[in-house]
Every structure is written in C-alpha cells, then in structure tokens.
Amino acid sequence: MPELADPWALLLLPLPLLAWFLLAPRPAEGALLTVPEGVARSILGQSRAEGRARSANLLLPIAIWVLLVTAISGPRLLQPSGALPMSGRDLVIALDLSGSMVREDFELDGETASRLDVVRTVGADFIRRRGGDRVGLVVFGSEAYFASPLTFDVESVARTVEEAVIGVSGRATNISDALGIALKRLSVSEAESRVVILLSDGASNAGAATPRDVAKLAAELGVRVHTIAFGPKSVEESPNERGVVDATTLQSMADLSGGTMFRVRTSDDLVAVTQDLDRLESTESAGLSAAIYHDLWIYPAILAGLGCLLLGWRERA
Numbered sequence: 276m277p278e279l280a281d282p283w284a285l286l287l288l289p290l291p292l293l294a295w296f297l298l299a300p301r302p303a304e305g306a307l308l309t310v311p312e313g314v315a316r317s318i319l320g321q322s323r324a325e326g327r328a329r330s331a332n333l334l335l336p337i338a339i340w341v342l343l344v345t346a347i348s349g350p351r352l353l354q355p356s357g358a359l360p361m362s363g364r365d366l367v368i369a370l371d372l373s374g375s376m377v378r379e380d381f382e383l384d385g386e387t388a389s390r391l392d393v394v395r396t397v398g399a400d401f402i403r404r405r406g407g408d409r410v411g412l413v414v415f416g417s418e419a420y421f422a423s424p425l426t427f428d429v430e431s432v433a434r435t436v437e438e439a440v441i442g443v444s445g446r447a448t449n450i451s452d453a454l455g456i457a458l459k460r461l462s463v464s465e466a467e468s469r470v471v472i473l474l475s476d477g478a479s480n481a482g483a484a485t486p487r488d489v490a491k492l493a494a495e496l497g498v499r500v501h502t503i504a505f506g507p508k509s510v511e512e513s514p515n516e517r518g519v520v521d522a523t524t525l526q527s528m529a530d531l532s533g534g535t536m537f538r539v540r541t542s543d544d545l546v547a548v549t550q551d552l553d554r555l556e557s558t559e560s561a562g563l564s565a566a567i568y569h570d571l572w573i574y575p576a577i578l579a580g581l582g583c584l585l586l587g588w589r590e591r592a
Contacts (some may be wrong), residue, residue: 276352277351280350281349284344288344291494304330335585339579339583342575342578345577346572351569364409365411365466365583366405366472367457370436372414372440373415373477374446375518381541381542383508383540395437398549399433402432404549411432411457415444415449416446419453420444422435430445448479450482451481451483451485454490454493457473460488468499471500472552473503474503477521493532499522500532500537502526502535503525504536509522
C-alpha cells in the first residue's frame with residue numbers, strides 16, 4: 276500500500292482557493308446604467324457562457340496543482356528486499372603493481388596480454404563474487420598503501436582493480452610492507468575471520484622486514500594469508516633472470532600463517548585459483564533482510580510537467 280513521506284504537504288491543496296477568495300477583484304463602484312430587458316438577458320446569457328468556459332479552463336491548472344502537491348508529499352511504496360549475505364569475514368587483497376607486471380607473457384581470450392591486464396580482468400571478477408565479505412585492496416610496489424578501505428561495496432573495489440596502473444606505488448617489490456599494512460588494518464577488526472590474499476610476480480627487494488617475519492606476525496594475530504605466485508617462471512627455475520616470482524618465499528608465508536600458496540603460470544591457472552579461493556573462503560551464509568522505499572513522486576511530477584506544457588500550448592493557440 277502506497278504511503279506519503281510528508282502527508283502535511285496536502286495542506287497546500289486549498290491554497291489556490293484561499294488565494295482566490297482573498298485576492299478576488301472588487302466590483303467597480305459608480306453610476307448605474309439602465310438597459311432594456313432584452314439586452315440585459317443577452318448580456319446575462321453571455322456572462323453565464325463565459326463563466327462556464329472559464330470554469331472549464333480552470334480544470335487543467337487545478338489538476339496541475341493537485342499533481343504538484345501530491346509529488347511534494349512524497350508518495351512511496353515499501354518493498355521488502357532479499358536477505359543480504361553476511362560472511363563475517365574481512366578480506367584484504369594485496370596486489371603487486373611493480374614494474375615487472377607490464378611484461379606481456381600471458382594470454383587473455385587468445386591474445387597476448389600483460390600480467391596486469393590478466394590480474395585486472397580475473398581479479399575484478401573474483402572480487403565481484405565476494406558479496407557478504409568486507410573487502411579491501413592494498414597495492415604495492417616500492418611502497419604499499421590502501422587503494423580501497425574495507426567495505427561491503429565490492430563493486431567499487433573491483434572497479435579500483437580494473438583501473439590499477441603501474442608506477443603509482445613505485446616499481447620495486449615490497450611484499451613485507453604490503454602484508455604489514457594489511458595486518459595493521461585487520462588487527463583492529465572485529466570480524467570472525469580475517470584473511471589476506473597476496474599476489475606477487477617477483478621477489479621482495481624493498482622494505483626493512485622480511486616477508487617471513489611479517490607472516491609470523493599474521494599467525495600471531497590470527498590472520499590467514501593465501502599467496503599467489505604469479506608468473507611463468509620462478510626464481511627456483513631461473514635464478515639469474517630478472518622479474519621472476521619467488522615462489523619459495525610465498526610458500527613459506529602461506530605455511531607460517533595457515534594459508535595456501537597457489538602457483539599461477541597462465542591466465543587459466545589464475546581463474547582456477549579464484550575458484551579454489553571461493554571454496555576455501557565461502558561466502559554462503561544467512562544475512563539480514565531489509566525493506567526499502569520505492570519513491571513514486573516522479574510520476575505525478577511528470578504528469579504535472581506535461582500539464583504545464585499543454586497549458587502553455589493552449590494559451591498560445
């Protein structure tokens with residue numbers, strides 16, 4: 276059943292009638308003119324016809340006023356919405372934006388793509404499936420910072436990933452600070468489950484602490500760290516090559532914190548990892564139902580606008 280947000284606005288309905296009575300012109304005072312009876316009847320008949328025409332002409336302005344007052348009163352409809360999922364989890368994604376992410380050694384939809392392009396596409400899709408989690412985004416290179424605070428608005432976090440660019444945080448790889456800044460935010464979280472997903476395509480070469488030491492701190496805080504070793508080659512396989520991932524360090528970080536390390540060599544691997552993470556960190560849980568108002572004022576407002584256009588056209592005709 277529709278209701279009004281401001282029913283007191285209906286008190287404005289009689290305002291034009293009140294103004295008509297208070298501001299009606301007074302008849303002119305002067306000498307009386309005597310006219311023959313036939314002429315008087317003719318004039319009276321014309322006056323009555325003109326009065327009926329004026330009354331008909333008033334119908335449109337009256338309808339416009341009623342519609343405007345109805346719109347001002349805020350008609351609305353209360354509609355229940357489905358239950359909102361709530362996982363009780365705070366999830367921070369730490370994304371490597373170091374210089375090596377520009378390498379074009381992946382394929383996406385059958386075409387050569389950079390590492391960053393793959394992460395943008397697959398990562399954003401993964402985040403959009405995290406409805407019910409509070410998700411935050413840390414980006415890191417030489418430095419690390421929160422690009423998106425913890426929020427239930429997963430769409431905004433996904434868009435931030437899609438807009439990520441190389442160079443905003445430097446071109447080195449500071450894994451320690453990335454995990455450290457995520458832990459700093461999660462250490463004050465009251466969520467039942469706190470998780471970090473850290474993706475890196477290189478070896479940590481910046482920061483004062485070691486990644487393993489920070490992973491031990493995560494374990495002490497009860498924060499689970501899943502790591503993704505991203506890149507076709509690893510330090511273990513190509514020790515003298517630059518821009519290859521340190522899978523051993525990422526494995527130890529995951530082990531120390533109770534998480535899982537995933538090895539990603541292709542874009543299909545990354546898609547499979549996000550599906551595995553969906554199973555590891557499921558968001559299926561009951562939530563709170565809510566009711567929202569659907570505003571209806573726009574409909575009488577539109578009709579009033581059309582009435583004004585018709586009134587203007589009629590005056591010009």
